[in-house]
Amino acid sequence: MAEAAPILTMTGISKRFPGVVALAGVDFRMLPGEVHALMGENGAGKSTLIKVLTGVYDIDEGDIRLAGEPVRFTGPPQAQQAGISTVYQEVNLCPNLSVAENIQLGREPRRLGAIRWAELRRHSSELVGRLGLDIDVTAPLGTYSLAVQQMVAIARAVDVSAKVLILDEPTSSLDAGEVAQLFRVMRQLKSEGVAILFVSHFLDQVYEIADRMTVLRNGRLIGEYRVAELSPLELVGRMIGKELATLDELAEHSRRPLATVERGEPVVDARELGRDGAVAPFSLTIHAGEVVGLAGLLGSGRTEVARLLFGADRADHGSLRIDGAEVSLRNPRNAMGHRIAFCSENRRTEGLVEELTVRENIILALQAARGWSRPIPRRRQDELVDRYVRALDIRPADPEARVGHLSGGNQQKVLLARWLITEPRLLIVDEPTRGIDVGAKAEIQRLVVELSDGGMAVLFISAELEEVLRLSHKIAVLRDRRMVEQVENSEDVDADRIMRTIASGGAA
């Protein structure tokens, strides 16, 4: 490919965290005057790469060159000094200060220590004018819409002679008109030779604005493509990855037709259930012994569906019936009263209490349901914990070990054990196999099958389509916070078909 010399080249970048390889020998480059999309599922290493690039993290191995010069940043200010600026999803500006003050905060033009206000205003209005924005730079930033604030943040970023501008999910809270406005600004900057790194979950936007893209998966580079050369379907395939360890034990469950599940009153019957800003109204039934898979990219509304069914968020549309009786779930305690369990995808922040022991974490939900005054007798605790530590093969098999010290897979098992001892009728598992090793993954998949065979209703959420296909009787596909399709699992349903739905939205 005949191209201009890259402004930025990253070669063989590796970054390890205790127990995790976040980036493994990733190559990445950016050309001047291009919009480059960084694509990948959650946990693929996108944010780690950005943080390496902006100097938040130091790299373990590899080489970063900016305009041909080797660089190594010790912190964000150094990266910014060198010409790499970042605008984050949530605008990090001061809404109480004026637009002009925000743009030049920390770099105000001064004379004898006093700020030259006229110069400050002149420079700022020149800058926003260049970006095609017609706003009053003396007005407080907070009086403008989020989109304008975002563009002021961009103005601030490019004011520091940015060669590389990183936009991390800039469109996630903008409406269509605002997105168009943002894209205009991006095209203007592009024409000035700025290399823009664009991260977004919205495939349409990537295809509209980006010139090239780099795909990461599990901390590895999958490839660098011109946008025109890779169809959305191929892109989704590369992001999700098709290779999967074949698991013999689950072979007979490779297809689990819905007909095998006894019909009758569904355990859960959601009718037009929805929450503004989280997920559009959807209808979904889950029967006893049935596994319903939720497929979709990150941010497509999968977790939001789970949280509504667990009462973690309150629905503001529709109704929910449990065993045919209409219920209103105001909080997780209500849901637990109906024997619904929810293993959050964020094990550390929403699941476990890291400084407590394995035993304490496992009994927490059951104990919370009983209330503080009715402690589970210690002997009973030990029995329950021992049984599940053994059944799920939690290692180390020490109930008094601190949960924070366990590996991801074992933490996941502790979280599952917490809910299994409450003997739920509906088990919601959100990304239970993400970030854990293959062995633990197979065990958790087998467990889901066993539980559903035993009559438990399961809502299984995963970004890995193969896994969803293997375990589920029924699959619901989400896209852009909307449930676009529900299919019964059969021989005709394969990953390609689901991927097409994810990529295009609804049956094409």
Next chain:
Amino acid sequence: MISPATLSALLRHRLVWPVGVLVLLIVGNLVFTPSFLSIEVREGHLYGSLIDILRSAAPLALVALGMTLVIATGGIDLSVGSVVAISGAVACWWIVGLGDQNSLGGVLGAVALALGLSLLLGAGNGLLVAAVGIQPIIATLILMVAGRGVAQLVTDGQIITVNSGPYEVIGKDYWLTFPVSVLIVAVMVAGTLVLTRRTALGLLIESVGGNPTASRLAGVNARRLTVLVYVFAGFCAGLAGLIVSSNVSSADGNNAGNLIELDAILAVVIGGTALAGGRFSVLGSVIGALVIKTLDITIYTIGVPTNTTLLFKAIVVVVLCLAQSPAFRARVLGRRRRGPDVPDPAPPTARTEVPV
């Protein structure tokens, strides 16, 4: 002989540092006062420096007890000093109004009134934090400031003096040679240990303090627990207020319990409970209270000039907290291993995010 494994397990035990500091302070006192450890029975009462420390630490230990649970949930209670003052003021005001100040029933009524009010004040704090959602430091600051005013209102800005035999029992008397105030603390500590460790209360408090989001999703009723710990803190402070005022047979709305909240927070921290919440140690906080009071006495015995006592105490506290911090120890020891000349590659201040 202790095996190295036992020794290292012992060294890792959370109470090692507070107990170590306490022992160190006592040994330091022994150097200046060889009779420091001697305890004798005089007129059926225990006498000695150690008993003095126990007696003077009693109110602080009680307040620290309540503070421990509040801090374990991730909160803080600045109002305990004011509750100490209000409780003593209300009790004395009631007793003064009695026809016979020595009537047992009347004094019991005063005690019940003071403790009941303390419970209510604690509940008010708890509701502000849990139901209204005000940050604990602000919510309890309200009562900290307003409560002083209430106490002064009750005492009419004066010091109310009482002359009541039954009331003096609480703070001054001895029972089976032991000071009653110390016995009250012992009962409260034992009760708290049973309440938190024999029921699931301790676990649920630690889980709320350790990870509020996860606790909510596990079905823990954090709101009720939060109210409960502030009620408990109020009760402890009220009890401490009774001991303080009974000991001097008077109520001083202005000075009773002044700044005791800070000493109590310090005691909790010395005891090994993190201010961020989570794991807590009831015994640790009691030892922390003893450390603080021993330090106070040490300052007198070694003859630190009066005008520098606060400074001296501050320095000791800073050193003590640093020595207890695993992060600081690792840093100092790590620095020494690396050699003093290696500059820190990334000073923490340089890593702060710059708004873009």
